Amino acid sequence: MTGERLTDADELLFRQVHPSWVREGRITRQAFQPTSKDELKLSVARSSVTDAKGAYEHHTLQLGLASMGSWAVSVGECRLQSLVVLEDPLTSPPHAFPDPAHAVVDFAGLSRGQRELKGAILVRAAEARGRLYPEDDDASR
């Protein structure tokens, strides 16, 4: 259940990126924007609870979803964009697997253009940090 705001500006928020969303090492600017089905909340995993590898393995091995790896932005980078980050641990049931690290970046109330802008800025920050897991630098097609 969505809970408290995250306040540690240095805390990293891991985001899994689908393989079709990385082209020649460049991540689509959609990657850090919520889709319509997400109710304008972007799912991330907290570095205070898990790490880049744990977030990747939860996504791929437990949930069985495709990922090119874990990229991250910080709570502080979200705050600079006036985006609130809320803890949102998932329990099982109702979810198939528990995910205590789950959190959301809230894009509610923003126009489509503003979501594009803030999503692009977050992707730039994540690209600058580089892929955190797997650590090799071969994120190509």
Added chain:
Amino acid sequence: MTRKQFATLIFQGDRFRAAMPVEVLPELAAYQELVVSVAKGMYARRNPQRKRLPNGFVDSFRLTLERVEEGSAIPVVLRETTPATYALVAKLGLDYFEEARQVVESSIRAAVSDLETLPVDMSPEVLAKFNAFGKTLKDDDAIVVAPPESREGARYTKAIRRKLVLRVQESIEEPVTIVGSVISVGREPTYLFEIRQLASYVKVEIRSSKPFFEQAVRALTEETLVSVSGTGLFDRRGELTKMTDVSDMSLAEEFVARPGCALPIDQQVASFEHLAPGWYNPKSPGFDPVDLKWTARLFKAVVQAFDLPNPYVYPTPDGGVRAEWTADQWEVAVTIDAKNRRTEVFATEVSTGEVHENAFMLDEAGSESMMGRFLAQHFHGRHAA
């Protein structure tokens, strides 16, 4: 026969830094033709009682290209002279061709300085000959027309050529490439077809040879976008009024790679065929190959028509296709919903937070060009970094 330097033509521009590209060689022939025309006109004006040129007048003037100076684009233009040449000059009491060279140079200088008056020997008929000289010049090119063994002369550019020719003509010929759809063809009285340009949505009539005409017929039948290069006729406002010949024509699918993503658009878009329904979330649909092909063709045509870098192309979770560009502080994206023929365009400037957005229905006339113009503004226009 002896040879002596007649003029120095210095080709300036990026493409001339190391050597002289062969496509500009016709400029030397056009220059010779221009000098001959001035000399003939000068003789006629100064000898009104004479109905004809003296025997051997034109033949006495022949320019040759001895060499191009190493590491530059300065052709050494020599004039061949024979005893007959000297005899003619002695008989006429004047070297008309030497005078003509100076008239050409002075006329260019006058146009550069925006002078109303040109040299008296530059008649309207002769001015029209500038149409052929400088035809291959691109926007940033110039030819410095200087006396022999000098590097100081009159700077002849595309704009100066236009000024001179449009003093006596309503239109001017310039090389042009357009991209668009063939909308009509006709074999009589000559091979003609019409293209509606993607960039401006303006129709242009094109006269062509039979092979290019046949290609146009195919493009009309198959509704394929084409890129056509050749000679365009531009009016005084700089508007393309028609194309008088075609030198190259290619289908949109044959466009070459550009800056940006190294992968061709076709290849990027085709990769989405392998994404099964549910690829991103349970509601994500798969991709229809026909829609993907249509989308790729649209992206390629817009990229070509508006001279954009090759985009990075990604699938969207709701079955659309999204092309993205990063241009310094700008992030530019287009999302195409092929099923509903709808497109959304976004440009966001990450340093200032400025956002531009728009949406178009792609089955409405001119929508593709509006989309292209929106994109081009962020690369070439007022929003470009």
